Amino acid sequence: MKVVGTKLDDSDYERFETFCIDEGLSKSEILRGMIRQYCDACEDDLQIQSENQKPTVTIIDETQPSQLQNVRIVDS
Numbered sequence: 001m002k003v004v005g006t007k008l009d010d011s012d013y014e015r016f017e018t019f020c021i022d023e024g025l026s027k028s029e030i031l032r033g034m035i036r037q038y039c040d041a042c043e044d045d046l047q048i049q050s051e052n053q054k055p056t057v058t059i060i061d062e063t064q065p066s067q068l069q070n071v072r073i074v075d076s
Contacts, residue, residue, distance in 0.1 A: 004035070 008016065020027050 004031070 016027065020030050023030070
C-alpha cells in the first residue's frame with residue numbers, strides 16, 4: 001500500500017473527524033472509499049469519451065439500390 005496525505009483547515013478537519021466518528025469508520029476508511037469512487041468516476045468518463053470518439057459505420061448492401069441522395073459526412 002502507498003500513503004496519500006494532505007493538509008486541511010482546522011474547521012474542515014474537525015468536521016471530517018466528527019462525521020467519521022458518527023459513521024463509525026476511520027478517517028482512512030472514508031478516504032479510501034472516496035478516492036476509489038473518484039477514480040471509478042474518472043474511468044467511466046474516459047470510457048464515455050472514448051466511445052463518443054469512435055466513428056459509426058453502417059455497411060450498405062451493394063446489391064440493394066441506394067436511396068441516399070446528397071449525402072454529407074461530417075466528422076465531429
